[in-house]
Amino acid sequence: MSLDPAIVAAYGPRPAVVSRRQRLAEYASAWGMLPLLRTVRGLFRRDLRVLAYHRVRDVAREFAFDRALVSASPARFHSQMRHLRDRFHPVSCREVVAALDGGPALPRDAVLVTFDDGYDDNHAVAFPILRELGVPATFFVATGHIDSGMPYAYDWVAHLVVTMSDARLRLPELAIDVPLPADRDARHALTGTVLDRLKYLDDAGQQGVIDELQARCGRPRAAGHVDCRPMTWDQLREMRDGGMEIGGHGVHHRMLAKLPDEALLAEVSECQARLTAELGAPAIAVSYPVGGPDAYDARVIDAVRAQGFRIGFSYINGVSVPDDANRYGLLRVAVEADVDQSWFQGILAAPELFSHATKLRVYPS
Numbered sequence: 001m002s003l004d005p006a007i008v009a010a011y012g013p014r015p016a017v018v019s020r021r022q023r024l025a026e027y028a029s030a031w032g033m034l035p036l037l038r039t040v041r042g043l044f045r046r047d048l049r050v051l052a053y054h055r056v057r058d059v060a061r062e063f064a065f066d067r068a069l070v071s072a073s074p075a076r077f078h079s080q081m082r083h084l085r086d087r088f089h090p091v092s093c094r095e096v097v098a099a100l101d102g103g104p105a106l107p108r109d110a111v112l113v114t115f116d117d118g119y120d121d122n123h124a125v126a127f128p129i130l131r132e133l134g135v136p137a138t139f140f141v142a143t144g145h146i147d148s149g150m151p152y153a154y155d156w157v158a159h160l161v162v163t164m165s166d167a168r169l170r171l172p173e174l175a176i177d178v179p180l181p182a183d184r185d186a187r188h189a190l191t192g193t194v195l196d197r198l199k200y201l202d203d204a205g206q207q208g209v210i211d212e213l214q215a216r217c218g219r220p221r222a223a224g225h226v227d228c229r230p231m232t233w234d235q236l237r238e239m240r241d242g243g244m245e246i247g248g249h250g251v252h253h254r255m256l257a258k259l260p261d262e263a264l265l266a267e268v269s270e271c272q273a274r275l276t277a278e279l280g281a282p283a284i285a286v287s288y289p290v291g292g293p294d295a296y297d298a299r300v301i302d303a304v305r306a307q308g309f310r311i312g313f314s315y316i317n318g319v320s321v322p323d324d325a326n327r328y329g330l331l332r333v334a335v336e337a338d339v340d341q342s343w344f345q346g347i348l349a350a351p352e353l354f355s356h357a358t359k360l361r362v363y364p365s
């Protein structure tokens with residue numbers, strides 16, 4: 001199987017290369033260096049490692065949604081959570097907030113597991129593993145999708161690009177006009193570029209491109225798809241009763257910093273109102289949709305604070321020593337599907353050495 005050379009040239013290959021960080025983690029693990037690294041690091045830093053996941057599931061060849069959102073297979077996720085249980089101190093958002101508010105300090109090697117968006121595999125696959133191992137996690141959900149059952153817009157765009165039968169993909173707003181490759185892997189590579197450029201636009205621009213693409217393909221999101229389903233409120237209540245925490249991720253998964261004041265307030269306040277009504281108490285934690293440096297700002301932080309959220313998470317790579325100055329901009333480390341067990345252990349032992357750098361958005365030229 002080979003990638004279309006035109007796509008490779010235009011968008012860069014996505015080959016199964018072993019990255020430098022992964023190889024370094026393999027060596028460090030094989031030489032038994034990771035526990036020592038962790039111990040030495042712990043002498044100097046007492047911080048909070050926050051892992052960010054999206055989906056846990058197996059990916060069949062015909063899977064036609066955003067592969068980048070699949071963080072781990074079920075087997076790999078189980079091994080990762082076992083490692084956390086055995087070697088670290090998994091904590092909840094409630095404990096993090098309590099520590100920030102002057103309560104008990106977080107334990108050394110504290111780790112917080114988080115999920116964004118609210119895909120149904122979180123309930124079907126991740127939750128039973130977390131419950132079995134006694135690891136708490138926080139699930140940040142876009143409440144409008146829990147209400148409607150509709151697929152997420154960015155993932156639907158990926159789905160359309162992967163499956164559309166047109167000869168060319170023309171998205172002038174994104175400076176994209178290329179032949180659509182027959183090869184599935186090349187299609188998936190192309191979705192990464194489309195989504196990066198889409199997220200660069202303001203909110204109205206993004207909605208325009210999404211609507212136009214759906215109309216052109218004759219495939220509205222309302223049609224739904226079994227591989228792109230949000231959880232239900234009943235599932236979220238079951239997870240809450242099983243020791244998990246549910247947090248906010250907006251209503252319609254819009255990039256909050258790109259919204260005008262009124263729409264921003266609606267996204268944040270309706271999200272909190274729906275969580276409170278369905279789960280019986282206000283959510284204490286929020287993660288900003290998309291979560292990069294262009295996804296939240298001081299105005300967004302003011303809005304989430306005013307709606308009662310006590311702590312906020314970005315999708316910017318790193319680890320934080322939580323304090324009052326950064327409690328609404330805590331860093332996270334993304335776990336991605338190519339992270340194998342030794343790499344995962346390296347990321348946990350020394351995130352600054354082994355984790356991916358934050359991916360910055362590609363600007364259309």
Ligand SMILES: [Zn+2]
Nearest residue numbers: 116117289290
């Ligand atoms: Zn999200």
